Amino acid sequence: MNFLNFDKITSDFTFSKPAESINLEYKSTSWKLPKTFWETVSSFANTEGGLIVLGITENKKEKTFSITGVDNADDILTQLFNDNNNPTCLNRPIIQNNDVKIDQYKGKDIIQIIINSEPYNSRPITAFGTAYVRTGDGDRKATNDQLKFFAVESQTEIDTYLLPSSYTLDDLDLSSINKYRDQISEKGIVPLQENLDTKEFLYSLGVFRKNRSNNNPEYQLTDGGLLFFGKYISITDRFPRFQLDYQKYNSDTSINWIDRVSAGDMNFPSLNIYSFYNIVLDKLIASVPDKFIQDKNLSRTSYYSDITSAAKEALVNSLMHAYYDGSVGVKIVDRPSYFEFTNPGVMRVSKEAFLRGQYSSIRNTEIATLFRRIGVSETAASGGPRILEAAIRNNLKDPEISIDYNMNTTKIRIWKSTTQPQKSIELNSTQEFILNFAKLQKSFDIQDLVLNSAEKYGKESILRKNVNLLVDSRYLTKEKEGRKYIYRLNNQNSYLNQVKRIKHLEDNLLN
Structure with missing residues (x-):
């Protein structure tokens, strides 16, 4: 987030761009902070961050903005930092001295304040006791679902919670457990005793854990274990809005799917995370065209393996980072030109950090561990770089990442098609x-x-x-x-092209 240079934006106090957006807010004020200032601070801090500019008046009818300035910048700054450190105004101070800048434009004082996005486990920032989120170009009070999400996100691990003892082995799908056990034996990644019965096997995986909070510790099923191996009806007893959905279409514009895998329908009555992963991964791989593409040395490229690897990473990413207590489910869309992976829960890291693999913050550590035991997503923070590398090596359109703070979802689109020139049309x-x-x-x-x-x-x-x-x-x-x-x-997504250059620079410096 950078400060604006109004000398480049306008020559006569009036401008239309940049307009207010999810990251930019203008406010008209004279000698004190406007009433809505701290609401915007809260909403920016609880989403992607943003810039507030004081001394700008909006003409809604003309859809323009005018530089009207502030009358006493020093008094406003004094109030700003006093309120910033007042817990009745803001529950925690988040504005630093270097986040604030006073500019002059033709004799008018303008105050610009950068509000940085708060870490996921430090949210929500509240203004006068109320949490706000940024949607579009406005501030909205956080809904009950969003407040619940903030509370859950304050915990590092959310799927190791122990369920009541009424959840037993009978709530798990035995066929999923047996298939998983066979997969471990075949791969030989994590050696386990062959003579373990089913319960002992699940104890060894951490699917059941001891409740050490009482004097008579007993093994209890974890949230992650239920989601990974559970029967659908048992999962929905704990997660009423649990939904896993895969939809395949025969064109990029069609609205009717030709193939579907959906939790709870008549064809998949006992779908859980593990069975969904196995079914859908096969369908994604089958959907990748095995193109014969040659590089400049006339050797066959790694297109097929790169795209299947990227799709696998994105599928696992959506399942182990999903917020299963949310109001929407995991949705995988398969179209001829792209895959699209949507999961409830916003990213815990920035888009750049995800693509560059700087660090990882897994929402569901139990689910992630169960995947790693069978050799899936072995390396932390590897998914983003593999998705990006598939696009770079095969000259594909850039992967797209979008965060919807209103619906509380993350969407990743991976293109199967190469970057294409604009279609030649006769312009009217x-x-x-x-x-x-x-x-x-x-x-x-x-x-x-x-x-x-x-x-x-x-x-x-x-x-x-x-x-x-x-x-x-x-x-x-x-x-x-x-x-x-x-x-x-x-x-052609100049922003992501810049991420590519940074990633290549990092790789060259490290090697």
Whole structure:
């Protein structure tokens, strides 16, 4: 997050871009902090962080912003740091001196404050006792589900919780346990005594653990063990909204699936994490085209193995990082051009840290350990680099990572297709206007086009239709932010290209 340079943004106090967003908020103020200031501080700290600029007034009708300045910057800064350290205002001080900057623009004082995203286990930051989250360009009170998520995330490990003693071996799927045991024996990764009965075997895995909080310790089933090996009906007794779903489509635009694996339906009545993983992994691998692609030395590339490895990593990542107490389930979408993996729970690390494999913070350590025992995801923080490397080595479109703080989900899209040039289409005058507008703007929505076109290029429906054609032809990119879609000129994900360069630099320095 960087401070803004208003000398480059405007020459006459008024501007339209950059507009308010999930990471940017303008506030009009005179001699004291506005009432909503600390709500925005809370919402930024509880999501991706952001920048608050004081001394900017919004004209909602014209969709523009004006530099009006603040009257007494020193008094506002004094109030800011007093309130920052006042526990009745903010439950914990988070603003440092170097997060604040006073600028002048043609005699007007502007105050800019960077709010850094708080670590997952330090949330929520509350303002006057209320937690807020950032969605789109606004601050929203955290829902009960989000507050529960914050409370759960304050714990390092969330799936080692011991279930009541009423959960027994009968709540687990014996066929899953036997298949897992066979897999361990075949791989020989973790040697186990062959004469162990089923209970002793599960004790040795940590699926059942001793409850050492009482004087008569007994073995009790863990949350992670139930999720990994459990019968569907038993899992939903503990996790009522538990859902695992795989959907395959025959085109990138079709709305009707041609194959589906869904927990609880008649074809999969006892689906758990382990059985879902085995079924879906085979389907993902079968969906990767075994392309005969040659490199510059006319040798066959590793495309097939790279994509299957990336898909495997993303599948495991979505299962062992999911927040199973959430309101949505794990969803895997398989289309001809890409795989998409969505899991409840936002990433505990930044997108850059995930792709570069800097460090790992696993939400479900019990589930992760059970996967590692059979040789899956052996190395911590290896998933992101493998996904990125598959794209680099095979000239694929960049992997896409999106976080939805409103739905509390993480989505990773892995492309099977190579980077493609824009489709050659004959542009009409409306499309030329849209592309020229896109070149001038960092991002825009349909209403921005409507406002700037003054109906010269048709009504909103005409503009929307032409924008969608430009998206389909890869002239524009489309991404949902909050409740609306944001469009940008397609520059082949320059942000992720920068991550690639940093990753290669790190690799070269380490080798």
